[in-house]
Amino acid sequence: MTVPLTLLGLLEREPSHGYELKRAYDTYFGRGKPLPFGQVYSTLGRLARDGKVTGGEAEPGAGPDRKRYAITEAGASEFDAWLTSPIEPEPHLQTVLFAKVVLALMLGRPAEIYLDTQRAAHLRRMHELTELKSTGSLMDALLADHGLFHLEADLRWIDVTSARLSSLAEMVRTS
């Protein structure tokens, strides 16, 4: 999750204090990993410096920061561009697993067992996410689905690679 852009999005909804932003972030995006206050204020500081938010005057009262932040036109424009653009699809060819398989074949190690072990680890994680879907909220389920589809894509790659190991071994040996 991109913290600065997410905070911009929350400010697009309504001007807020830092602690309100933290609370909203933790509720919607934290998923058990709360955003530290320090990171909230340092991010807001950078966004203010870059003209994407305005800090306003400090309001009277207790607490480290009583400024109410608001998004600027530049900030709204950046947020909109991020929101509406697709994320760069990554080819994923140079993954750690790919490197492991090729190295294993080069070294005459049991690449198939490495793939099986990875498949087992993926399936365990998929099982955990599937359990989470049945016990968690709809938001948990949607996030779990995202993870499940990605893990499933990896598993397909593992299966296809496993089926092509002998051809790949031949190529590695002869190249």
Add this chain to the structure above:
Amino acid sequence: MTPLIEARDVYKSFGQTPALTGASIAAARGEILAVMGPSGSGKSTLLHCLAGIFRPDKGEVWFAGRRLDTLSDSKRTELRRTAFGFVFQFGQLVPELTVADNIALPLFLNGMGKKAAYPRAEAWLPRLGIEGLGSRRTGELSGGQAQRVALARAMVAQPKVLFADEPTGSLDTLAGELVMTQLVDASREEGVTVILVTHEARVAAYADRQVLVRDGKVIDHAGLAVEVTS
């Protein structure tokens, strides 16, 4: 683990083509076990051997402490009717019958009268979210509804083992998810062992344990995990 159902070093060929070449697998009472593998790996043949539909060429199949593969055809048929339930990918419902008739069918085959069978069959409708559909013909159902009827029919005679062969193979993601959730919930509530054959990892992830069939043999991922941990 005391297995409820087990295949020991099973071989099965069709003509000159070997499908299973020393496959061993065991599932405990109440366990949900996914059998994965690519097309042609032998996973469906393994299911058919475990269920007593195929007799292995070599090896043994055990169910509840009893050798299954040496039983006569009629004894194995009786066992399938009384102790096993089945859900397949396609074409398992009788189109001429209503939903309630389809679900009650195993009870009728076991000799139960209509008076007892229909209430028991209809009790499954709300459990699977298909209440109100009892009098429909199966041709009027969506794919997901039809699979839930098939699940009800598989469970109505209180089997000890449910065999599910690609139960979501013809469904979209959300319909498949609903069928799997209900299959898992119903099995857990009834304490049924499930042998779930699938090539889809997302479906296999519902199971307590996953094994892979490759070249007619079973690779147990739990065994792999132990090996790696140790």
